[in-house]
Amino acid sequence: MAYTAEKPRIAPPRSVLETSIVGWGVDLDPRNRPGVPKENFNPRGTGAHWDFPERQIPRYRREMSTEHKFLTPVFGTVCPPKGLSGVLRRFAYKLSEGRLAHWNLLVLADRVDVIESRIGALFRLRPDNAVSEIGLKAEIERHGLRSRLGQRRADTKHLPIDILFFTGTTLATVAAIAAAGIGVARLASARRKRGLARLLG
Amino acid sequence: MRAMVYRGPYRVRVEEKPIPAIEHPNDAIVRVTRAAICGSDLHLYHGLIPDTRVGMTFGHEFVGVVEAVGSSVQKLKKGDRVMVPFNICCGSCFWCARELYSNCQNTNPNATAVGAIYGYSHTCGGYDGGQAEYVRVPFADVGPMKVPDWLSDDDAVLFTDALPTGYQGAEMGDIKEGDVVVVFGAGPVGLFAAKSAWLMGAGRVIVVDHLDYRLDLAKSFAQAETVNFTQVDDLVLLIKKTTDYLGADVCIEAVGAEADGSLFQVLAANKLKLQGGSPVALNWAIDCVRKVGTVSVVGVFGPIFSAVKFGDAVNKGLTIRANQCSVKRHWPRLLEHVKNGLIKPSAVVTHRIPLEEIAEGYHMFASKLDNCVKPLVAPSAALAA
Numbered sequence: 001m002a003y004t005a006e007k008p009r010i011a012p013p014r015s016v017l018e019t020s021i022v023g024w025g026v027d028l029d030p031r032n033r034p035g036v037p038k039e040n041f042n043p044r045g046t047g048a049h050w051d052f053p054e055r056q057i058p059r060y061r062r063e064m065s066t067e068h069k070f071l072t073p074v075f076g077t078v079c080p081p082k083g084l085s086g087v088l089r090r091f092a093y094k095l096s097e098g099r100l101a102h103w104n105l106l107v108l109a110d111r112v113d114v115i116e117s118r119i120g121a122l123f124r125l126r127p128d129n130a131v132s133e134i135g136l137k138a139e140i141e142r143h144g145l146r147s148r149l150g151q152r153r154a155d156t157k158h159l160p161i162d163i164l165f166f167t168g169t170t171l172a173t174v175a176a177i178a179a180a181g182i183g184v185a186r187l188a189s190a191r192r193k194r195g196l197a198r199l200l201g
Numbered sequence: 202m203r204a205m206v207y208r209g210p211y212r213v214r215v216e217e218k219p220i221p222a223i224e225h226p227n228d229a230i231v232r233v234t235r236a237a238i239c240g241s242d243l244h245l246y247h248g249l250i251p252d253t254r255v256g257m258t259f260g261h262e263f264v265g266v267v268e269a270v271g272s273s274v275q276k277l278k279k280g281d282r283v284m285v286p287f288n289i290c291c292g293s294c295f296w297c298a299r300e301l302y303s304n305c306q307n308t309n310p311n312a313t314a315v316g317a318i319y320g321y322s323h324t325c326g327g328y329d330g331g332q333a334e335y336v337r338v339p340f341a342d343v344g345p346m347k348v349p350d351w352l353s354d355d356d357a358v359l360f361t362d363a364l365p366t367g368y369q370g371a372e373m374g375d376i377k378e379g380d381v382v383v384v385f386g387a388g389p390v391g392l393f394a395a396k397s398a399w400l401m402g403a404g405r406v407i408v409v410d411h412l413d414y415r416l417d418l419a420k421s422f423a424q425a426e427t428v429n430f431t432q433v434d435d436l437v438l439l440i441k442k443t444t445d446y447l448g449a450d451v452c453i454e455a456v457g458a459e460a461d462g463s464l465f466q467v468l469a470a471n472k473l474k475l476q477g478g479s480p481v482a483l484n485w486a487i488d489c490v491r492k493v494g495t496v497s498v499v500g501v502f503g504p505i506f507s508a509v510k511f512g513d514a515v516n517k518g519l520t521i522r523a524n525q526c527s528v529k530r531h532w533p534r535l536l537e538h539v540k541n542g543l544i545k546p547s548a549v550v551t552h553r554i555p556l557e558e559i560a561e562g563y564h565m566f567a568s569k570l571d572n573c574v575k576p577l578v579a580p581s582a583a584l585a586a
Contacts, residue, residue, distance in 0.1 A: 001445050001446070001447075002445060002446050002447040002448075002491075003446075007447070008444065008445035008446075008447050010381065010404075010405065010443070010444060010445055011379045011380075011381065011403075011404025011405045012404065012405075014378070014379075017399075017404065020424075021399045021424055022399075022424070022543055023396075023399065023400050023538065023541075023543035023544070024399050024400070024402070025378070025399075025400070025401075025402045026400050026538070026543065027397075027400045027401045027402075027534070028378055028401060028402035030375075032534070033372050033401070033534070034372075034530050034531045034533065034534045035369055035372045035373070035527070035530060035531065036372065038301075039299040039300070039301065040299060040300045041298060041299050042298070042299070042300055043292075043293065043297075043298035045300075046290075046292035046293065046297055046298065046300070046302075046343055047276060047292050047340075047342045047343040047344075048291060048292030048293040048297070048340075048342065048343055049273075049275065049342065050293055051293060052293060052307075053225075053227070053291050053293060053307060053340070054225065054226055054227070054273065056224055056225040062310060063310070063311065063323075064310035064311065065310065065311055065312050065313055067312075067313040068310060068313060071310050072306070072307050072308055072309060072310040073291070073307050074225050074289075074291065074307060074308050074339045074340065075308070075309075075310045075326060075327065076317070076323070076326045076327030076328035076329070077224060077327065078254075078256070078257055078258070078327055078328065078329045079254040079255070079256045079257050079323070079327065085254075089252065093311075097312055097313065097314050097504065100505060103251045103503075103504055103505050104505075106251035106252040106324075107248075107251050107474055109252070110248065110251065110252065110253055110254070111248075113254055113255050114208075114209035114210070114255055116255075117208065117209070117255035117256070118208075118209070126216075128208055128209075128212065128214075129214075130212070132214065132560060133208050133211075133212035133213060133214045133560055134211050134212060134560070134564060135213075135560035135561040135562070135563055135564030135565070136564065137561050138561040138562075138564040138565040138568070138570060139564070139568075139570070141561065142561070142564075142565045142570040142571035142573075143570060143571050144568065144570055147568070147569065147570040147571060147572075151412075151413065152411065152413055152429055152431045152432060153411055153412060153431070153569070154411040154430070154431050154461040154462055155411070155461050155569070157464060158464055158467050158468075161467075161468065161472060165210070165211075165472050168210075
């Protein structure tokens with residue numbers, strides 16, 4: 001037991017494991033395990049036929065971590081930074097990965113990106129559809145009720161919070177559009193009043 | 202081409218996108234025949250990973266056929282059927298040269314703390330992923346491998362992430378003959394980790410989860426003992442009693458950022474984004490393992506801090522091994538095991554979904570509906586073929 005030198009014997013003997021478990025022990029010897037040792041210096045065995053890769057040419061000022069000496073020779077090019085979210089992202093990348101603000105700014109930019117994209121989608125006549133994008137049809141086709149009721153699942157406890165959070169960005173977008181609309185209306189009204197006042201002298 | 206596109210937390214849809222172009226001489230363009238949704242894709246789907254941009258295509262698990270190659274590609278040609286590791290790796294940096302491909306320095310400009318991964322936000326390099334009809338595959342001479350004729354697409358797609366990740370999870374545990382191994386998480390990675398633990402000579406393998414249908418698969422596929430943590434008062438105490446108060450020799454954490462089991466952690470980490478991920482399963486692993494045991498972590502967490510019981514880890518003298526899997530390093534050995542009938546990777550597949558229904562697929566997978574364990578996705582052309 002744990003209170004004496006002997007290790008507690010709580011596993012079946014090897015003879016039982018070998019006959020009852022498919023493939024038991026084929027990689028018992030660490031020499032059969034491909035990840036052992038952790039570092040295996042094998043630069044000619046990777047498939048690379050270069051010491052340093054040829055450089056990909058950036059088509060825009062590619063954002064990069066301050067913890068890189070230079071832009072990596074190869075990089076992804078999808079979704080370049082744009083709009084206000086892009087401004088936030090470029091600012092975030094001035095901070096190192098060790099700074100919490102770097103990550104929090106990127107998360108903030110993500111949320112701003114969603115609102116900008118929802119508004120942009122309206123103008124492109126390809127509006128977002130909450131029902132289809134959330135995949136709510138699956139609740140019926142994939143037995144939402146049966147999958148949750150009477151099951152011993154830990155996540156049904158926070159289902160109301162889940163629903164609140166995944167409708168949250170829709171509410172935020174609507175609030176942003178409403179606030180912008182109210183602001184524009186007030187500005188127009190104030191301008192009209194000033195113009196009228198000037199006219200009446 | 203048709204491609205899945207992220208529209209914000211909990212929202213995806215399929216849109217027309219341009220077919221990716223060759224952007225580097227060692228690129229290949231692969232026409233996807235089979236892709237998968239990974240449990241870690243759900244962290245992106247839920248908005249947990251910083252710098253996840255609207256318009257990105259997710260999907261780091263895919264197989265397909267080479268449609269075009271760049272001018273310096275030597276190993277592949279148009280028409281080759283390939284499986285592609287989820288790591289985008291150059292083969293020549295400090296880490297790739299040591300076969301630590303998941304830590305490549307030359308492919309992710311946005312962060313040094315993680316290597317580049319297909320379709321996994323700009324934090325992982327800003328590459329589109331394979332939940333689409335076509336995908337750009339950098340360093341085609343390094344990452345992809347031709348799929349052996351005897352291996353089906355459904356099995357091959359599990360080679361791109363889940364199977365080698367589960368195997369590496371067990372491998373990092375440094376399992377010795379007769380060890381008691383506790384695996385947290387009965388998703389595909391946890392199931393493969395449990396199976397691999399037996400291959401490495403474990404004496405007992407116990408899988409912990411809260412979903413009974415996944416625990417049933419752990420019994421049938423991985424021949425493991427199972428515990429539903431919602432049915433026990435104190436999981437740590439149960440493991441201690443099971444091991445005659447020693448503790449497990451090895452604990453493998455295969456849950457990651459969205460570990461359930463504590464409403465407080467779900468709120469703080471997953472909803473309010475105050476942590477990189479819910480550390481519930483990781484803390485259980487630290488508590489359940491014996492003193493001077495090993496905790497192996499393959500669950501994915503975000504880049505900011507999480508409230509981990511590090512004092513216990515120190516005081517117990519634990520070895521903690523953690524990394525994204527260096528996939529292609531494990532392929533030769535795993536191909537042997539699959540060919541010899543020791544593992545059937547596609548046994549964990551429960552759903553096959555056309556790309557056009559991917560929104561429903563994500564919702565089903567995220568909400569754990571219809572006994573979903575592993576959903577595969579195929580573009581319509583691939584399904585028709």
